[in-house]
Amino acid sequence: MRGPAAVRSSTGAGSGSSPVRVAIALGANLGDRRAQLDAACDRLRAVVSGLSVSSHHDTAPVGVGEQPRLLNAAAAGTTSVPPSALLEELLAIERSLGRERPYPGAPRPIDLDLILYGDAVINEPGLQVPHPRFRDRAFVLDPLAEVAGDWVDPVTGLTVADLRQRLRETA
Secondary structure (H helix, E strand, C coil), X not given: CCCCCEEECCCCCCCCCCCEEEEEEEEECCCCHHHHHHHHHHHHCCCCEEEEECCCEEECCCXXXXXXXXXXXXXXXXXXXXXXXXXXXXXXXXXXXXXXXXXXXXXXXXXXXXXXXXXXXXXXXXXXXXXXXXXXXXHHHHHHHHHHCCCECCCCCCEHHHHHHHHHHHC
């Protein structure tokens, strides 16, 4: 990659013209967690076609101190929205559902993370795709394997299912 705003892709990622497969992780640990995830998915359908949503996974918070348990899920579909604009849509959905960011890792009514965008590797200020920590998080890989287990991580060359298995073996 060249420079801090490098994008590499063979899918035309960033062009916004042809549909690109995307994966999004969802989580909530404040309020009615299930209702928040469902509301976020309803809003996602406005920008992601053919949205497939995993089952919900009740998980302990990781790396954020003592907090309520999270309900996590993953969603996959296609979009013609460029990556940075999709991230802005995710942030707008979070705000519409009451997400505030008083400090890093704060409890949240909803959290939406862009995990994969086609086979793009993006490193821009405020946007890294694939998500830099998704390979180390069972709470992302477990639900993502349900809806996109065959998806190949463009960095490692491993499928989501393989990444999930590798993480389980090292845990």
